Amino acid sequence: xxxxxDHVNKRFGDFTAIxxxxxxxxDGELTALLGPSGSGKTTLLRVIAGLxxxxxxxxxxxxxxxxxxxxxKRSVGFVFQHYALFKHMSVFxxxxxxxxxxxxxxxxxxxxxxxxVMTLLSLVQLDWTAHRYPHQLSGGQxxxxxxxxxxxVEPKVLLLDEPFGALDAKVxxxxxxxxxxxxxxxxxxxxxxxxxxxxxxxxxDRVVVMNQGRVEQDGAPERIYDYPANPFVYxxxxxxxLFHARIHNGVARIGDVALEAPExxxxxxxxxxxxxxxxxxxxxxDRHHSGALHARIELVSRVxxxxxxxxxxxxxxxVVHAELSRHRFQELGLVQGGEAWIRPAHSRVFLPDxxxxxx
Amino acid sequence: xxxxxxxxxxxxxxxxxMGLSLFYLGLIFVIPVAGLxxxxxxxxxxxxxxxxxHPQVMASYKLSFTASLIGASxxxxxxxxxxxxxxxxxxxxxxxxxxxxxxxxxLPTAVAGISLVTLYASTGWVGQYLxxxxxxxxxxxxxxxxxxxxxxxxxxxxxVQPVLEDLEAELEEASASLGASRFTTVRRVILPALLxxxxxxxxxxxxxxxGEYGSVVFISGNLPYRTEITPLLIVGKIEQFDYHGxxxxxxxxxxxxxLVLLLINGLQWWAAKRR
Numbered sequence: 037x038x039x040x041x042d043h044v045n046k047r048f049g050d051f052t053a054i055x056x057x058x059x060x061x062x063d064g065e066l067t068a069l070l071g072p073s074g075s076g077k078t079t080l081l082r083v084i085a086g087l088x089x090x091x092x093x094x095x096x097x098x099x100x101x102x103x104x105x106x107x108x109k110r111s112v113g114f115v116f117q118h119y120a121l122f123k124h125m126s127v128f129x130x131x132x133x134x135x136x137x138x139x140x141x142x143x144x145x146x147x148x149x150x151x152x153v154m155t156l157l158s159l160v161q162l163d164w165t166a167h168r169y170p171h172q173l174s175g176g177q178x179x180x181x182x183x184x185x186x187x188x189v190e191p192k193v194l195l196l197d198e199p200f201g202a203l204d205a206k207v208x209x210x211x212x213x214x215x216x217x218x219x220x221x222x223x224x225x226x227x228x229x230x231x232x233x234x235x236x237x238x239x240x241d242r243v244v245v246m247n248q249g250r251v252e253q254d255g256a257p258e259r260i261y262d263y264p265a266n267p268f269v270y271x272x273x274x275x276x277x278l279f280h281a282r283i284h285n286g287v288a289r290i291g292d293v294a295l296e297a298p299e300x301x302x303x304x305x306x307x308x309x310x311x312x313x314x315x316x317x318x319x320x321x322d323r324h325h326s327g328a329l330h331a332r333i334e335l336v337s338r339v340x341x342x343x344x345x346x347x348x349x350x351x352x353x354x355v356v357h358a359e360l361s362r363h364r365f366q367e368l369g370l371v372q373g374g375e376a377w378i379r380p381a382h383s384r385v386f387l388p389d390x391x392x393x394x395x
Numbered sequence: 396x397x398x399x400x401x402x403x404x405x406x407x408x409x410x411x412x413m414g415l416s417l418f419y420l421g422l423i424f425v426i427p428v429a430g431l432x433x434x435x436x437x438x439x440x441x442x443x444x445x446x447x448x449h450p451q452v453m454a455s456y457k458l459s460f461t462a463s464l465i466g467a468s469x470x471x472x473x474x475x476x477x478x479x480x481x482x483x484x485x486x487x488x489x490x491x492x493x494x495x496x497x498x499x500x501x502l503p504t505a506v507a508g509i510s511l512v513t514l515y516a517s518t519g520w521v522g523q524y525l526x527x528x529x530x531x532x533x534x535x536x537x538x539x540x541x542x543x544x545x546x547x548x549x550x551x552x553x554x555v556q557p558v559l560e561d562l563e564a565e566l567e568e569a570s571a572s573l574g575a576s577r578f579t580t581v582r583r584v585i586l587p588a589l590l591x592x593x594x595x596x597x598x599x600x601x602x603x604x605x606g607e608y609g610s611v612v613f614i615s616g617n618l619p620y621r622t623e624i625t626p627l628l629i630v631g632k633i634e635q636f637d638y639h640g641x642x643x644x645x646x647x648x649x650x651x652x653x654l655v656l657l658l659i660n661g662l663q664w665w666a667a668k669r670r
Contacts, residue, residue: 086572087572106571107568107571108571108572108574108576110572111574112572113572114568114572116565116568118563120563120568120569122569122570122583122584122587124587124588124590124666133573133583137570137573137575137576182569185569185573186572188573189573
């Protein structure tokens with residue numbers, strides 16, 4: 037079941053939550069809506085679910101207009117950040133809820149409900165909790181129950197609002213891999229909202245980056261990470277270093293370093309900004325590499341297998357962050373307070389007047 | 396939690412707070428009640444039985460308990476409704492209504508009783524129209540129910556209101572997204588969540604109604620066997636210097652009220668266990 041969002045706007049008072057967004061979510065795809073808080077991603081998800089009404093624009097499910105359909109008639113499964121389990125019902129009752137509230141004619145009989153609930157509970161690997169109450173379960177278990185409950189009504193669309201946001205880091209990482217595998221098994225069109233870029237990149241088939249109610253970029257996770265459309269996406273997807281550069285005939289220069297920037301072939305001596313990820317900064321211990329910037333190592337921090345450096349170049353007041361493997365770090369024999377030469381191995385150049393959204 | 400054995404607790408002060416609590420409860424509650432029971436015990440079984448089983452007294456038990464139960468039940472429904480309206484909707488005068496709910500607490504009950512009888516008497520503002528339909532409120536058992544409903548109003552509202560305020564909107568959204576109609580959501584999600592608080596409010600309203608005196612005596616007319624409530628009989632006995640009779644009836648009320656409240660607490664415990 038595809039979802040089509042057609043020129044949707046939503047305002048809350050003076051605040052524009054969704055600013056003329058058009059998107060299509062393809063059948064069977066798992067899409068992440070990624071953005072900082074206030075970017076409109078949750079509102080968009082709630083508009084798809086029918087929990088909010090758009091000011092204008094249409095929502096279509098598989099080509100059929102669903103804009104005026106009540107949430108209870110849309111067959112969407114919705115998973116909330118804080119689980120929203122019914123506390124006075126057992127796990128079994130929670131999962132069975134969607135089946136039990138069906139109109140009498142469509143309601144399956146008791147044995148069918150029982151089988152179905154138990155199948156779903158095994159799917160989320162929690163069949164042994166059937167007779168417990170939500171408060172007796174951990175956060176990760178509760179969220180899996182919430183997912184089983186949403187799946188019980190066989191939704192055409194599964195919508196998840198920051199589903200792992202309330203969980204601790206380890207459980208979150210486990211659960212998102214599990215969600216990925218689950219999606220590979222059941223293939224229901226799914227959209228999940230997150231502000232965690234790692235989560236979006238790891239789990240989804242497709243990432244939609246949102247900011248201030250607009251879509252900044254839309255594409256496959258690798259594409260988004262490797263080719264951010266603008267500085268906002270670049271910054272939002274991870275740590276980044278910014279170098280001031282001069283662009284001339286498709287080459288951006290930072291001091292002695294020349295970076296290819298073929299998209300600016302027609303520019304003559306224009307100011308530019310080069311964005312470089314910390315792991316794309318090559319670090320050398322001596323100067324004989326041509327085209328490297330001299331820098332002083334201000335801080336060395338070892339984080340597990342990687343070493344993070346804070347360096348300061350001669351030209352810039354900004355600190356440059358670089359990341360390298362522990363092995364490489366030892367090979368180079370670098371020390372805190374010592375010298376190093378750095379060179380951006382991979383970068384993206386933007387013009388400085390490209391609007392830098394707050395992020 | 397316990398500090399009865401000499402283990403060190405993270406939360407100190409168990410001995411002090413527990414001691415003060417027991418002292419306070421003893422002074423304010425246990426000593427008077429024990430006094431009542433001891434005084435009753437001095438009268439001997441036949442006299443006790445005669446005092447509490449007199450037909451006039453029996454009729455008053457029936458009225459007191461039935462009218463209190465009806466009043467508390469009416470408040471359970473309408474108090475719940477008032478709480479719902481106060482929490483869920485914005486409307487002009489909301490603050491005013493919110494403040495008005497507590498008024499039955501503050502108004503001297505005699506004032507309330509006189510106001511009620513003025514309104515509901517067959518010549519009163521409300522009473523004259525009710526008379527057209529053949530409904531008499533003042534000086535009837537219905538009048539007793541009206542007075543007991545009036546004084547019990549704040550309890551259910553004030554116990555349900557905070558629970559309703561804390562009830563996550565997401566629960567209702569989850570229910571709707573699973574295909575439930577609004578009615579089903581209210582019946583299967585909202586009401587069960589409010590049940591323990593509503594039961595507490597009901598119990599408080601019921602207990603308050605059982606002991607109420609001032610607002611009832613004016614509107615009931617105090618007709619023997621028909622509109623006499625038990626507290627009125629107790630006061631009547633005291634006025635005739637029949638202290639033993641008064642104490643005996645008081646003991647019955649005490650035990651009966653305690654049993655009913657225990658039952659309601661049991662219900663609450665059962666409801667709370669399921670969450």
